[in-house]
Amino acid sequence: MPRVLIVDDHAFIRRGVQTLLQPYPEWEFCGEAGSGSEAIRMVDELDPEIVLMDVTMPGMNGIEATRLIRSTHPRVKIILLTLHESSEVLRSGFRAGANGYLLKADAEEELMKALRVVIGEGSYISPKIDPSVATNIVKEIQSAR
Amino acid sequence: MSPPENPLHLSPLFNPMPKIRFGSLILALFLLAGTGVIGIVTVEHLKASRQMALHTYEVRGLLKDLRSNIGENHANFDLYLLSGNPGEAQDLEKQGEEQLGTLRELRRLTSDNPTQQVRLEHLHGALEKDLQQLRVCVQGPSCLGSDPSARAGLLATIFARRTNMSAMLREMEDTEDQLLQGRLKTWNRLFQRMVITWIGAFILALILLTYNFNLLIREIERRKELQQIEKKNAVSYRMLSARILELQDVERRRIARELHDSVGQYLAGLKINLGRLQRRESAPPPQNQPLLAESLDLTDRAILEVRTISHLLHPPLLDELGFHSAVRWYAEGFAKRSGVQVELHLTEIVERLPKEIELALFRVLQESLTNIHRHANASQVDIAVDCTDDDVVLCVRDNGQGIHRRVLDRFRAGEAGGIGLAGMRERLAELGGTLEVESHPGETQIRATLPTRECDPKQVALENITIPPE
Numbered sequence: 001m002p003r004v005l006i007v008d009d010h011a012f013i014r015r016g017v018q019t020l021l022q023p024y025p026e027w028e029f030c031g032e033a034g035s036g037s038e039a040i041r042m043v044d045e046l047d048p049e050i051v052l053m054d055v056t057m058p059g060m061n062g063i064e065a066t067r068l069i070r071s072t073h074p075r076v077k078i079i080l081l082t083l084h085e086s087s088e089v090l091r092s093g094f095r096a097g098a099n100g101y102l103l104k105a106d107a108e109e110e111l112m113k114a115l116r117v118v119i120g121e122g123s124y125i126s127p128k129i130d131p132s133v134a135t136n137i138v139k140e141i142q143s144a145r
Numbered sequence: 146m147s148p149p150e151n152p153l154h155l156s157p158l159f160n161p162m163p164k165i166r167f168g169s170l171i172l173a174l175f176l177l178a179g180t181g182v183i184g185i186v187t188v189e190h191l192k193a194s195r196q197m198a199l200h201t202y203e204v205r206g207l208l209k210d211l212r213s214n215i216g217e218n219h220a221n222f223d224l225y226l227l228s229g230n231p232g233e234a235q236d237l238e239k240q241g242e243e244q245l246g247t248l249r250e251l252r253r254l255t256s257d258n259p260t261q262q263v264r265l266e267h268l269h270g271a272l273e274k275d276l277q278q279l280r281v282c283v284q285g286p287s288c289l290g291s292d293p294s295a296r297a298g299l300l301a302t303i304f305a306r307r308t309n310m311s312a313m314l315r316e317m318e319d320t321e322d323q324l325l326q327g328r329l330k331t332w333n334r335l336f337q338r339m340v341i342t343w344i345g346a347f348i349l350a351l352i353l354l355t356y357n358f359n360l361l362i363r364e365i366e367r368r369k370e371l372q373q374i375e376k377k378n379a380v381s382y383r384m385l386s387a388r389i390l391e392l393q394d395v396e397r398r399r400i401a402r403e404l405h406d407s408v409g410q411y412l413a414g415l416k417i418n419l420g421r422l423q424r425r426e427s428a429p430p431p432q433n434q435p436l437l438a439e440s441l442d443l444t445d446r447a448i449l450e451v452r453t454i455s456h457l458l459h460p461p462l463l464d465e466l467g468f469h470s471a472v473r474w475y476a477e478g479f480a481k482r483s484g485v486q487v488e489l490h491l492t493e494i495v496e497r498l499p500k501e502i503e504l505a506l507f508r509v510l511q512e513s514l515t516n517i518h519r520h521a522n523a524s525q526v527d528i529a530v531d532c533t534d535d536d537v538v539l540c541v542r543d544n545g546q547g548i549h550r551r552v553l554d555r556f557r558a559g560e561a562g563g564i565g566l567a568g569m570r571e572r573l574a575e576l577g578g579t580l581e582v583e584s585h586p587g588e589t590q591i592r593a594t595l596p597t598r599e600c601d602p603k604q605v606a607l608e609n610i611t612i613p614p615e
Contacts, residue, residue, distance in 0.1 A: 012418075013410065013414050017417065019417075020421065023424070083410060083413060085461070088464065104409075104410070104413035104416075105412070105416055107413070107417055108417050108420030109420075
């Protein structure tokens with residue numbers, strides 16, 4: 001059963017996402033963190049399969065935390081959960097090692113889909129991002145790796 | 146940067162120099178004119194004085210001639226008396242008549258001098274007597290008779306008269322000499338006065354004109370300083386306008402981020418919760434489901450609205466994908482919001498333009514379209530982006546009612562400022578570009594040109610897009 005760590009500086013978002021997981025027993029909520037640095041510590045401690053990571057957080061942001069987690073735990077999949085419909089954030093996140101990009105506004109509908117794609121070794125990008133931009137970025141990242 | 150000097154302190158309105166300069170110039174001209182008048186009057190006096198002196202010279206000449214004639218006449222008379230030759234007596238009479246003629250001329254010339262007239266009267270009488278004596282001698286033997294006592298008496302009379310005439314002539318000559326000296330003195334005095342007046346007036350006028358010239362130079366320098374201050378003020382004003390727009394950009398970016406990152410988070414959280422409520426087994430009773438669905442819909446709209454406002458304040462596409470993408474995105478939104486059809490004629494720029502150029506061009510587009518939406522009452526807008534060898538040109542044209550003449554005049558006179566189109570013009574000027582506005586009823590065109598080497602016309606592809614209003 002894949003375990004999911006939720007990282008966001010807003011407790012209500014953490015709670016909301018957690019309840020989104022509740023109806024799906026195949027996904028186990030294993031813990032939550034309020035900042036990038038706390039997330040690193042929790043990953044070391046809990047060793048989850050998937051991290052749902054906010055981007056904009058005080059202190060260490062989600063991109064930086066993603067980079068550090070992926071460098072020490074390359075097996076951990078990270079989905080960025082953000083408000084930014086920004087190709088630049090998307091590019092930075094994927095360069096840092098993220099596997100998915102999900103908009104918070106669409107989390108309720110798309111969270112499960114994103115989790116399944118990512119756990120199946122795929123990359124998930126929100127359909128709100130211009131598909132041509134998204135494709136270019138994925139290609140760019142894949143060729144870089 | 147030190148604050149610019151208050152131009153009011155240097156304004157020509159508060160500068161007393163022009164009045165002083167004008168006064169000194171008038172004084173100098175008045176002096177020169179006065180000197181001219183004095184000169185003319187003095188020259189007239191000099192001419193009169195010279196005429197008087199010449200007159201005296203003439204009288205003196207005649208007196209000398211007369212004295213010489215009388216002397217010669219007396220010598221000849223003596224010869225006649227000795228020889229008794231009647232031919233010489235005739236010459237004597239003729240000479241006597243000439244002397245009387247000279248005397249009449251002298252009387253005419255000295256008619257303004259009673260003393261000389263009296264003397265001439267005496268002289269005339271003496272000459273008359275001389276002539277009479279001669280005639281008596283010629284006609285009768287009394288003169289040449291052998292009576293020695295009569296002859297001696299005659300000679301004594303003649304001698305006494307000669308002495309008298311000679312003395313009188315000398316007195317007359319002395320008088321004329323004195324007159325001449327007086328008149329020459331007057332002439333000299335007038336001449337000196339004229340020269341002194343002229344030199345004095347000339348020097349004074351020269352001083353005044355020099356002073357005037359100095360004031361003029363100072364005034365020119367002052368005006369140059371004012372012009373420089375005005376230039377500096379214009380530069381400061383331009384920098385200030387550009388800075389206002391820069392700050393506006395920073396503030397817009399900040400508000401956009403705040404809206405997105407704070408309100409957006411709450412709305413996202415709200416949506417997740419509402420979705421959760423809707424799908425839970427312990428969801429509200431069926432009669433409340435429509436209310437929940439509506440709440441979810443409102444949350445979606447609020448999220449969209451916050452995102453739109455945030456992106457309008459500062460479009461993320463501009464930073465991420467550049468001006469070209471931002472123009473398309475903004476034009477699409479504008480067509481939806483305004484109901485105006487938009488035609489895009491874009492030359493796809495291969496390289497990204499410098500950030501400040503992209504932002505400046507985007508703000509011009511934003512300002513132009515906002516004005517069209519608010520004021521133009523247009524049904525169609527053409528947006529064109531062109532590249533030349535050295536420039537990128539954005540042209541926004543609409544078919545609306547045109548910009549009001551007064552507003553356009555103010556814009557062209559550079560009076561309007563702040564953050565509108567005039568502010569944009571200053572911002573473009575900071576980047577070395579220009580903003581031109583042409584407007585008449587039925588068509589308004591705003592053309593922004595910015596210099597850049599990044600926009601290569603050989604490497605661009607033309608793209609024409611029509612965005613119909615919704």
